Amino acid sequence: MASHSEAGQVRPGGRTARTREAVCRATLQELAEHGYGNLSVEAVAERSGVHKTTIYRRWRDVDGLVVDSLNFAVDDDWQPYLSGDVRSNLLRLAEDALHAFTDPETGPTHTAVVAAAFQSSRAEAAVQGFFEDRFGRASAIVETAIAREELPPRIDRYAVIQAMMAPIYFRLFIARNPVGKEDIEQAVDVALAAARNGVFDRNSGDRS
């Protein structure tokens, strides 16, 4: 992908970075308002004020725009909150994720990317990578809990995070039910009960 080879040349705050920001923001807005099925390089060019030949050269096509815009939208410095006990750290994680997908400012674009994954295999791969990255980082909550002897040592860290987050995303994007404080607490308590009862235990051959 053209944007990959150029990424090394980007100076923060330089013209290339400003162009990327304008194009990615326009892509996310178009996605949120019209969906992947109606996304076009022409509409992104018009909205961003960046000439479409520049967009075709750097991003190649609509899928290139979606993938780079997801990377743009993701906060690379994100780390989970680790200062409380395991339950409060997990609650905070779930609340932050819920906020990102329901906040009027960030929700529509995040949701549009999840929706785009139904229609584009490159968007699908990008979304898959996003969750792997986030859940991988969030596993530090479980690691910390094990170090503090709040959870047994042999559990699959990633599986705890996935079990806790899945019901929230399921209600939001599949069953289409509201997600309240009691839903978040139940999701956390389900994951903790399972973790404490051996459901996530790895085989003895595995390492952390």
Place this chain on the structure above:
Amino acid sequence: MASHSEAGQVRPGGRTARTREAVCRATLQELAEHGYGNLSVEAVAERSGVHKTTIYRRWRDVDGLVVDSLNFAVDDDWQPYLSGDVRSNLLRLAEDALHAFTDPETGPTHTAVVAAAFQSSRAEAAVQGFFEDRFGRASAIVETAIAREELPPRIDRYAVIQAMMAPIYFRLFIARNPVGKEDIEQAVDVALAAARNGVFDRNSGDRS
């Protein structure tokens, strides 16, 4: 909605029923192949061989087609498998759902309806109703387990089903990971561990 008032007049196997079947099948195929964003009454008319004035009269618009096609695709007689112990009944439930969404014949249309819910509030309401209906019926698995004293009596039946199914749908449609036998077993064991440890207990004021 026009199709509602006419539903009472439909004789099984009659011309009205055959028209509905042709139109709903065509809608589901169009959805699976081109997505909600590209669905049109014209395309459904051409594919089904039903005149578009008939479609406009009975289904009114694209959303009317999507909602009625979801109802058409749903097996009204569905009941959960109840013959095993609670764990094997839940495993069977999860396997059947996974099959419905990944089988080459039924998977693409079911998936297309879930995707349409991102773009249409009427499709969203229909999908919401589908999961409420299915999880409500599947709650009989938990009810049966309580009657057999496999699970404590005070638990929220629906919450057990949701906790068990959420990780499967999450992997399929959000995180975009494969769902294997071990994922299904883990989802079932997470829900059972939580149920046995009081996570789904209702307040004493609730009734079953």
